[in-house]
Amino acid sequence: MSKPGFDFTFAHVVELSHPIHEGIPCWPGDPRVEFAVVASFAREGYRLRRFSLGEHTATHLHAPAAFHPEGATIDTYPASSLVVPAVVVDVRPRAAAEPDYAVTLGDLEAWESSHGQFPAGVVVLLLTGWQDRWDDPPAFLNQDAAGRLHFPGFGLEAARWLLTERRVAGLGTDAPGIDPGLDTAFSVNRLVLEKPRIVLENLTNLDRIPATGATLIIGILRLVGGSGSPACVFAVFDKGGFLRCPLRWRKFASKRSPISSKRNATSCRG
Numbered sequence: 067m068s069k070p071g072f073d074f075t076f077a078h079v080v081e082l083s084h085p086i087h088e089g090i091p092c093w094p095g096d097p098r099v100e101f102a103v104v105a106s107f108a109r110e111g112y113r114l115r116r117f118s119l120g121e122h123t124a125t126h127l128h129a130p131a132a133f134h135p136e137g138a139t140i141d142t143y144p145a146s147s148l149v150v151p152a153v154v155v156d157v158r159p160r161a162a163a164e165p166d167y168a169v170t171l172g173d174l175e176a177w178e179s180s181h182g183q184f185p186a187g188v189v190v191l192l193l194t195g196w197q198d199r200w201d202d203p204p205a206f207l208n209q210d211a212a213g214r215l216h217f218p219g220f221g222l223e224a225a226r227w228l229l230t231e232r233r234v235a236g237l238g239t240d241a242p243g244i245d246p247g248l249d250t251a252f253s254v255n256r257l258v259l260e261k262p263r264i265v266l267e268n269l270t271n272l273d274r275i276p277a278t279g280a281t282l283i284i285g286i287l288r289l290v291g292g293s294g295s296p297a298c299v300f301a302v303f304d305k306g307g308f309l310r311c312p313l314r315w316r317k318f319a320s321k322r323s324p325i326s327s328k329r330n331a332t333s334c335r336g
């Protein structure tokens with residue numbers, strides 16, 4: 067993707083990562099988050115802790131190596147690929163009514179009728195409302211007696227359409243996974259990660275960023291050989307638009323998006 071010049075100024079920063087502690091939700095079978103005191107003021111005169119967690123725990127990014135044996139590892143992602151425009155698709159009403167909801171092509175077409183075409187190179191973030199369950203791990207994972215997880219995600223057809231017809235850079239969600247919980251084959255993850263693309267899970271504050279016009283700054287731990295990494299994700303927006311703002315998108319934004327005329331986060335919500 068070409069990188070036209072840009073004006074990197076912004077009015078708002080929203081953090082999209084959850085704080086990390088031992089009580090956060092963990093995927094069944096994944097290691098628990100652990101902290102251990104290694105040095106203390108009383109003993110060593112300073113404080114230091116060791117921590118451990120899975121590569122796919124907390125707010126995190128997947129790399130192709132998570133689902134493809136020869137896939138790229140997280141340490142190979144160029145920095146430029148981790149600063150990327152984003153749009154938000156809000157499916158909260160549908161997800162509240164149907165926890166196993168899988169986003170359809172119809173949902174994406176409805177989004178486009180309000181916001182215009184998904185620009186190439188964006189990360190499509192799904193706002194399911196699951197972010198509000200984070201502090202209640204059983205509700206977040208929503209596991210039934212048979213061990214099945216019930217949370218919403220992208221349907222495979224919708225994901226394929228975004229990748230092939232709109233050439234998006236990746237997918238993200240405030241839920242535990244971009245695949246609906248019932249898809250134990252991780253079909254959408256496997257599809258998206260056929261190339262080194264962006265997969266972000268366990269995001270939060272997606273209701274606080276505009277439907278269009280935000281840029282993500284994704285901080286990873288550059289774990290050599292890593293299948294993914296916990297991530298610190300910031301969204302910046304307003305005054306400057308996309309970092310990789312294609313000309314046609316600027317044109318579109320000035321015509322269709324309230325961002326060009328309003329200056330606060332609330333007004334940007336689409």
Ligand SMILES: [Zn+2]
Binds near residue numbers: 122243
């Ligand atoms: Zn994950």
